Amino acid sequence: MTAGVAPAARGRSALDEPVLPVGRKWTATWSFAYLGLFLANYGAQQIVLPRQANLIAAGEETAVAAQSWANASAAVVTVIVSILVGALSDRTLHRTGRRQVWIVYGGLLAAVAFVFQGFQHTVVGVVIAWGVFTAGMSAVVVALSAALPDDVPTSQRGRVSGYLAVGTAVGPLIGVAVVTFLLTGVLDAYVGLALLLLLCVLPFGLRVRGTPLRRAERPPLALRAIATGIFTPLRSADFAWVCGQRALINLSNALAQVFLYQYLKDEVHVDPDLGTLLLMVCYTAGIVVIAVPVGRHSDRTGKRKRVVVWSSAAQGAAALILAFVPTFPAAIAGASLLGFGYGAYLSVDQAVVTQVLPHAEDRGKDLGILQLSSALPMIVAAAVGGVLVASLGGFPALFVASAATGLAAAVCVLPIRSVA
Incomplete structure (x- = not known):
């Protein structure tokens, strides 16, 4: 058995409840992915986005408005992407599992959006880039969440959730510290956060295999069914x-x-x-x-x-x-x-x-x-x-x-x- 394969992934359906415990590698890479997401999101939202808004805006009120528009767009994107990616990942046929491809490409989308945002000098550009970043991040979060019931037995989920809590608590501190003391510009901060995001997210998406969905098990793909x-x-x-x-x-x-x-x-x-x-x-x-x-x-x-x-x-x-x-x-x-x-x-x-x-x-x-x-x-x-x-x-x-x-x-x- 390889360390990168969920132990319950062999010889069972993707729809079965997992019974064999996951190893340290699964838990570490899964928790590390969450740490990277919270590191990037909080570092940008609390420090870099306000810094960028102040450089773009003519005054304090305009800067606050720019941040408000960016966060409002993020809220709308989160609602749409969370449900849509969740439903699509349920229907994904891939040899590495239903969730991994969404984690990889969602992470890449979020990182590219951060780099793009570093070059923006208008409120519209910032709002669009922040919305795209949120789409990528939401895709990763939903896929990571679904990987837990896919691969981890009920008797182990408390321990695994505990490590998730540590990652989501420490990540914001690291992110804020990095963009406060090391990356004090706008472009360098976004690029640095993008690289750290990929460093944390990609190991789970690329090195941990889930249980592939069999074609016969795939729910029908119909937007009406997803909506209802x-x-x-x-x-x-x-x-x-x-x-x-x-x-x-x-x-x-x-x-x-x-x-x-x-x-x-x-x-x-x-x-x-x-x-x-x-x-x-x-x-x-x-x-x-x-x-x-x-x-x-x-x-x-x-x-x-x-x-x-x-x-x-x-x-x-x-x-x-x-x-x-x-x-x-x-x-x-x-x-x-x-x-x-x-x-x-x-x-x-x-x-x-x-x-x-x-x-x-x-x-x-x-x-x-x-x-x-x-x-x-x-x-x-x-x-x-x-x-x-x-x-x-x-x-x-x-x-x-x-x-x-x-x-x-x-x-x-x-x-x-x-x-x-």
Whole structure:
């Protein structure tokens, strides 16, 4: 058996549930791919895109508008590509498996879009390039998500999800550090991020083989069927509850973070640049410390819902600390607790969502739908949070809303029957 082949890939159908565990190479390259995606996306979105917008725009308002248009285009692209690529990858006939080709070409598209974006000097060019990058990234994310239920048995998904949590936590820190201290221009930053993206994503796409889909197993390719299939999985109560729970816990996390910079500046009265960096380190450390042990524990016990409940409670407690104790030591405690809570949640998230998929032949499409419950709350949080801070009670209202959505997420997980 070669290290690059999923052990369950030989002698079984692509639609069968995997039973043999994957090795370290599968887990490492899969997690590393996520690290590269988050490294590139966060480094660009938080630092390079604003830097580029400020160079292009005539003033601060125009720069903010340019970023808003870019992020709005990304939201639309994410919705379309996540579902479409998920459905198409379910029907892909390739000797290396259904997902690998989408990972490779999605990664290449994202990297090329970054290089193209580095040469843009107009708002329109930036918006188009950012949309193309988002299309490539969304394709990779959906394909990677579907590779988990394709190849990893249920009893191993908590541990694998734990390593994913580490990658998605460390990636943003590395990305922001690279474009802040090493690649301080626009073109060099985009090119550097593109190369790092490929370095992280391509090993899984090129060196790990999935289970090929047999032609007789291939679902019919009809756009009408794909369109109507968007709503079909929501008829499953467990799938619908997971969609709601996932959206709420991600909204809770996003609301707690979206205006931290302004919170430190206006409410805590500390240096917001240094303060945000320190809180980001504490938050990341919390995720890294907790994710893998909790994931392993959930694999041993088979109990995942209780992890979601406790992680939601931890996020809620962290948000309440920020709401009612506006001091920097309290902010450090809140950020650390938020990291512990979200890290615990991430350690079982992929395991939970893959246990409620209604049909094996639609794994990619259904995970594309579930991906929206992670991506869209990040966008909604900025709009909702802005209204809360400006008009409905300031920062305490923002963090109380974060705690409330976390509690609602815990409630949503309780009715799920197919997950213990």
